[in-house]
Every structure is written in C-alpha cells, then in structure tokens.
Amino acid sequence: MKIIVQLFRIIVGALFIFSGFVKLVDPIGSQYKFQEYFSESVLNMEFLIPYALIFSIVLIVAEILLGVMVIIGYKPKFTVWSLFFLTLIFLFLTWYSAYYDKVTDCGCFGDAVKLSTWETFYKNVILIALIIVLMIKVDVIKPIFRGKIPKLITLISLGFFMFIVQHVLTHLPIIDFRAYAIGKNIPEGMEYKDDGEIPPVHDFMLEDEQADLAPELLKKEKVMLVIIYNLDKVDERGFPAVREATLKAREKGYTVYGVSASFTDDLILAKEKYNLPLEFLFCDETTLKTMIRANPGIMILDKGTVTQKKNWVDIDELEF
Template sequence: MVQFVTWVSRYLLAFTFIFSGFVKGIDPLGSAYKFGDYFMAFGLDFLEPFALQFSFILCAAELFIGLLLLFRVKNLVAVWGAFLFMLMFTPLTFILAIYDPVSDCGCFGDAIILTNWETFFKNLPLFAASIFMLIHRKRIDPTFPKVYSHVIAGGLLIISFIPSFHGYNNLPLIDFRPYSIGTNIQEAMSFPKGAPLDEYKTILYYQKDGVEKEFTQDNFPWQDSTWQFVDSKSVLIQKGYTPPITDFSLTNFDGWSQTDSILNYEGYFILAVSHRLDKTNEESFAQLNELYFKARELGIGFACITASPPYEIDDFTSKTGVAFPFLLADEILLKTVVRSNPGVILLKHGAIIGKWHYKNIPESNYFEGDILSKSITNQQGNRTMLWMCIMILVLALGKILIAPFSIAKIDKHL
C-alpha cells in the first residue's frame, strides 16, 4: 500500500509540475508580468528589472522537476526539489489568500485562473504528497543506470528551457488569453441575452444611543426617528456574467474614443501594438513603416497603439521617422493583447484573424490577395506543430505508464 501511495504521489506531483511549468513557460512574458506584480505588492521594486529572468528560471525549474519525477531520473534531486517548492509556495499562497495583495497567484499562467484560496487548498494535497514521497523516496527505483542519469538529466534540463525560449522569441504556442486568433472583440465584450447580472445587497448603518447597528432595506427603522442614519454600502451577494473582454478601449490624443471606428472598419485593419515605446524593439519599426505604406496603398487601415504618453510618442516618431498614426490604450490591455513589443494583430470587422511577434512580422506582400486564406493556413501550421508536441508527449507518457516492471512492482507491494 505504501508503494502504491508513493506511486500516486509521484505522478500527481510530476503531472502538476509539468503542466504548471509548461503553460507558464510558453508565455514567459506573462509570467514575468506576474512576477512584477508580486515585486510591487511586497515592496521589492528593485527586483522588477529581473522579472523575466525569474520567469525563465521558475518555469524551467518546475518543468525540470516534473520530468525528473516522471522519468525517475535523479530521484533525490527530484524529490527534494518538489518538497522545497511546496515548502516555499504553500505558506506563500496562504499569506496571499489572507492579505490578497495580488488577485491570483498565476500558478497555472492564464490556462487556469484560481483565486488565492483555491490555490492554497490546491497546494495542501501536493505538499502532503511531497512529504510522503520524501519519507519513502527509497521506494522509487531509478529507470536508468547511474552512469546514464547525468546525461539524461542534462538533456531534460535543456528541454525544460525550450518552452520559455520559444515563447520569448515567438508568440505563445497556445494563447489562453481572450485575444486569441478567431476572437471577435465586439462579441467578446457583449452580454449574451439573458445573462445573469451581478446581485447586490444594500447594508444600512444606523446609530442610536451611541450604538451602531446594521440593517437591510427590508428592516431598517424608517419609522423610528430616534435612529440616526450613518452610512450605507453595497455588498455583492452573487456574481453575474462577466464578458471575456471588458477593457478594450482606444483613444486619440484628445481623449476621443476610436474603438468603434476600428472594430467596425470595412475591410482589414492592422494594429501595431507597443505597450511601451521606451522598451520596444526600434529596428522592427522600419518594417512596420513599410507595412503602413503598403496598407494605405491597399486600402487597409493601420494604427499603432501604445500606453506611452504623447510627448514620448512625438520623440519616438522624430527619432525613427515612422509616418503612421498612434492611438492610446491601457498598458495592461496591450500586454494582454499580444506578448510582443511591438506586436501586430490583424482585424476584420472586429475579429482577430492574425497575430505576429515582431520577429515574425510578414512582408508587405503578404497583405495582397486573399489575406484570410493565408491566415487560416498559418493557423493550421501552428496547430500541426502543437499536435505533434502533444503526440510525442502522449507516446512518452504511455510508454512510462504501461511499463511492465512498474506494474509488477505495484502489484507486488499491494
């Protein structure tokens, strides 16, 4: 029985660590933004410049520990690594749950959003599993001879960094955010017919003889003049429907909204996105400028949206010589729209039909002819790559899970 619980604990931790490390690793910038939130919340602003490095290390470490556990390589490193991770993060998530300095911990990136309390309760069985596995670590037999374990562990370590490096130099392989390709922004901002709304209860505070008491709208002492009204507040009692997108707003320098005109634009519209011009890749703006002139020639709309203030935009345009117009938007929104600075998204009637990292911006002739068909072809290529990765993973897991010696050992100890 002990052997079986050890087996379950190992796979539980392995799959959790692999999933957590992978979904965060394919979006290292998103993980870096979350680290920035933590640093700001805990007064560690001086660490914010190193958020991306922390992101790479954390994602790779989780994935590495999970792979070691899965393949039973370097068992001592894997078991202690899992235990120390849970020893650190379980109390941390408890603190987050109590004080709520950050809305969600980001433990599964944007793939699964958990509240801080949900994260803490999720960590409890994982922490228990890591303790149990640490105590019974000698029951975990290594898959490979010791002479090969160093080489295999080194290979797994290299593999653990691949998702983050790919995600940094390209857009995330899987886009879990509400601005993925195929999303119609207008529809994602709307309320479906019959969708439930937020329900609130009003609490009224009255005072009498120095004693303050709470009342509702049903029982407050409106006929008793000896009670003096003090205050009131609305309390959410049931959360209603929240659209996937709630903050997509674009304005010009005068503060006038340009959102509807862009989302309702007849034809294609290219949006270059740079959340901060002082942190952008300036070299790519020469290609964006060329793309702007081609778009104007083809009747395609074009604008660059940024959160930089107008004076920085003026300095930037003077420095780079770009001719396209700029619009303003919230920085967090722009970081969410595309994980690249700059990045490019292609709209048609408010629907996102293309997204590109600045290292993969298509040549201007891409926007000639049937653009929609080209975008669909690109999407099919990305899906093929994703399915290949999934199939390789499934085959690897299948080989491990049905290994005869593993089943025999479990049966022997039951």
C-alpha cells in the same frame, strides 16, 4: 504503500509538468506576474523588478524539469526535496495573495486555467501533503530506466525547454491562452454572460483625443494595430519593419493605427525620430501586454476577430 507512493509520484510529476508547460510557452506572462509581486503595493521588493524575467524562466524550467525528474525517478532525494521547497514558495505566495487580497491571479497555471487565490492556496496545501509522503517514502522511488538513461532524459528535456523559452521570447507564445488569441473575436469576448463573471475582454479601448474608436474599428474588415505598450521599453530595432508594414498595409486598404500607453508628447517625438507614418491611440498598458507579448508588435483584425499577430522580428511574414 508502494502503490500509493507511485500514484502520488505520478500525480505530483504530472501537475508540475502541466503547470510548468502552460507557463513555458509564455514566460513573459510570468514575468509580468513577478513584477506585480515585487511591486511596492505587494512585497515591496522593487529592486527585483528588473530581474523578473530571469526569475520567471528559472522557476518555470525548474518546475517542469522537476516534474519530469520525479516521474522518471532521477535523483529522487534531490528531486523530492526540491519539489518541497519550490511548493513552499508557491504556498507562501498564494497564501499572501489570498489573505491580503494583493494579487487576484497568482498565475500558477498561466492563462490556461484560472483559479481564485484561495483555490490555488488549497491546491498547494494538498500538493505539499503529497510531496511530504514522497519525502517520507523516498526510498521507494526508483528510476524507471537503468543506467544513464534518466540523466540523459533530464539533460535532453532541459535543452528542449530552454529552446522553447528562446523561441517564444524571440517570436510569440507557441500556444496563446488569452482572450486576444488568433481566431478570437474581441466583441464576443466583451459580452457579459449569465454567470455574472467579468468578461475576458473588459478594458479594450482605443482612444484618441475625443472618443473611443474601438466600437468603430471592431466593425471594419481590415484593421492593423501597431502595438507599442511602452516607448521606454520598446525595441527600437523594430521601427523600420513597422514603418514598412504600415505602408504596405495602407496600400492594401487597411486602416492602420499605433496603440500605446505612453504619453502623447513622447509618441510625437518617436514618430519624428523614426519617421513612423502612424496616428496613435491610447490603451491601458496591461491590456496591451495581454493583447500581444511584443513591443513593438502587430495585430490584424477582421470585424473584431484576430486573424494575425506578429512580433516585430516576424513582420515580413504578415499576409495582407
């Protein structure tokens, strides 16, 4: 039985570390998922939407840190019970999503691994069964290091995870699992495969008042898109850098457009207020949030292939 407990301990810990890590490198993705859960059409808890990012960070760090703690055997009773209650939350959310068909992707593995809602629910059922075994046999779980080393590892891990969170929120995700990652070709991502699945890029349109310019722009070699998914939530400190980058790009022969889901009248006022030399195209807000975790942010395309992506704080690092 001891061998089985140790095996379950490794499986549970590794799963929580992996699940936490793929979300740790992109906590804003989890923020968007919490906002979806808190929305009126799902849990009807809209008063929590402003705190979605805090929820995502706390849950992600707790998830990955508990995975580390169960493997090294630090505070086993506290760790195992915490894992149990955390998995209960996941179990409820995935059951709710699957049964009521509310959130088609719970985001349990971020954008790295896509599972259906029922697949995720059954995964959590198995996971909680493993954790219950660990709860029953918690006395078998011993620290793999002596003295204060497990505590030290836990504290160092916590500090490291918080550093990663701060870094990716300031810049961009360390690892990009989405269809708009650097090196990805957008037209290829729009192609339907023989498996009948919806392609990863299926809502990419760049519309002016007359037509969708996406097909034309995806054929050009030098295209810079200034993405402002929502003017009400934009970081206005980024506008001077955006303006400078726009002028530099045009000097180098780039076709430059702003892309937003905000109203045209609001965009016209923003252009005048911040002296932005941009013509704006419309794109769905969810698509823009998927394209880049920045507001404002810049994406460079070469014949539809993403070559550069920068948050506004790193615009001076763009290579034209």
